[in-house]
Amino acid sequence: MINTSKTLALAAGLAAGAFAAQAGDYPTPVPLKDGAQAAISSIAPKNDTFRIAYMPPATEFNYYIAVGEGIKSVGKEAGVDVFMLAPQSGADINGQMGMIQDVLTQDVDAIIFGTHDEFAAAPLLKKAVDQGIAVLMINSDIPDFPTPIHGVVGYSxxxxxxxxxxxxxxxxxxxxxxxxxxxxxxxxxxxxxxxxxxxxxxxxxxxxxxxxxxxxxxxxxxxxxxxxxxxxxxxxxxxxxxxxxxxxxxxxxxxxxxxxxxxxxxxxxxxxxxxxxxxxxxxxxxxTSPYLMGKAAMSATLDALNGSFPGGWIETPTSIEDQAGAISVLQEPEKLFPQPSKQY
Known part of the structure; x- marks a missing residue:
């Protein structure tokens, strides 16, 4: 048996606090691989008030609800219409594909998505891009999604x-x-x-x-x-x-x-x-600070719809948290969703 009494706190990537100072903004995107970048100029919004679909893999994961809260917070400030659509189970790939198909008929201006099966989603998201819909992937760093998309937001x-x-x-x-x-x-x-x-x-x-x-x-x-x-x-x-x-x-x-x-x-x-x-x-x-990830994703999506997002991958922060670190993070409940069950 190993000795579990030792503790160590190491940071990975950007410090969450530093990223938080950029709330509503995002770091400079990193270019995607050749052939993976959909042209920002192909985006053609349909609505005066942007209508944006947030489509995570499942509602069973509070993680994606936290990402959604970050998305909604920026969307509310911008006065745009945001709705979430996802199957209950992350294993329900067919359910998610059916929902994406449905959204393609609903005159949305942008789709922010996450998926557990990029190859199943790719043909539908190609249709979205071809229709002039802005398409950004959340909670990933994939540099070459199977079909060109406009952006990727997530940690390494x-x-x-x-x-x-x-x-x-x-x-x-x-x-x-x-x-x-x-x-x-x-x-x-x-x-x-x-x-x-x-x-x-x-x-x-x-x-x-x-x-x-x-x-x-x-x-x-x-x-x-x-x-x-x-x-x-x-x-x-x-x-x-x-x-x-x-x-x-x-x-x-x-x-x-x-x-x-x-x-x-x-x-x-x-x-x-x-x-x-x-x-x-x-x-x-x-x-991986999902709430901040959502804020960055929505900011980039709005910029894509306005033609000012260059495309690429936006890296969001990570840190390694043991017990002391977790308590410290929980002491800033405004950056979390859902809220902690008690005060720390």
Whole structure:
């Protein structure tokens, strides 16, 4: 068993506080790969009051609700019409595709979307671009979406989880650590997040990945995956999951099995994950500031509709938060959604 008494706080990317000072604005975009950038000049708004569809992968994830609150806050200030449409389950790819198809008939001016299946979404989003709709992807850093789009807004997913691995190595790397990984559903997000963590521990002989399975991005899937890997590998020391919902589910499995000694690492930094860290049920997460991400995405979308957004990827901030860091973030509830369950 590893010694979990040590703590360390490392920053990854921009500091959230520095980014917050730019609220309503965004950093200079990074160009997408050749052929991936849709022409901003092709955007042709249909409405005097812009009508914008926010289409995340699912409503089951509070993370995307927090992104939506950031979108709505900027939209309200600008006096535009914003609505959210998404299936309940992140596994309901067909449901999301049907909703995108429906939105294409509703005279929207822009679509801000996230998806767990970029290849399924690409043909529909090509239609959107061809119709003059501004199309921006949220919570990603994909440089070459399968069809050209106008912009991408999100953190560097591989760098974020690599920083989490660096944190783990610096904190526990002098001990033998058997690692279990809970992946998301196959796709870009899972590949990047798991890949970043694996890159970060590569070359450290004390870290040994013994199992890696799909947790379906949600708490229930994480609980099932956690129970499976902990029962089949009772000597695990550390579990990394590609999002906070899955590590929350895995923490329930650990509790049921009496494993209070595990290091539990997540990725997202939404309110529920931060509160679980503050309570000591999870060890640390990559905090990706979803509310600020939403504000940046909406600001870029409005600029795209006005012809002043150059296109490209807008990088949003991340930081590694352990218990002390999570409490500090929770003490600024105005930057979170939903609000914390109590005052910290």
């Amino acid at each position: 997913q591989r760098n974020g989880t690599r920083a989490m691995a660096d944190w783990a190595v610096q904190t526990y790397g002098d001990q033998k650590v058997k690692v279990g990984i809970i992946e998301g559903q196959p796709g870009y997000h899972s590949t990047e997040r798991v890949g970043g963590f694996l890159e970060g521990i590569e070359g450290n002989d004390n870290f040994d990945v013994v199992v890696s399975i799909d947790g379906k991005w949600n708490v229930e899937g994480g609980n099932t995956a956690g129970m499976d890997i902990l029962q089949s590998h009772p000597d695990l020391d550390l579990v990394f999951a590609a999002n906070d919902y899955m590590i929350i589910g895995a923490s329930y499995a650990a509790k049921a099995l009496g494993r209070s000694d595990l290091v539990m690492l997540g990725n997202d930094g939404d309110t529920s994950g931060l509160e679980e860290i503050a309570s000591g049920n999870i060890t640390a997460t990559v905090n």
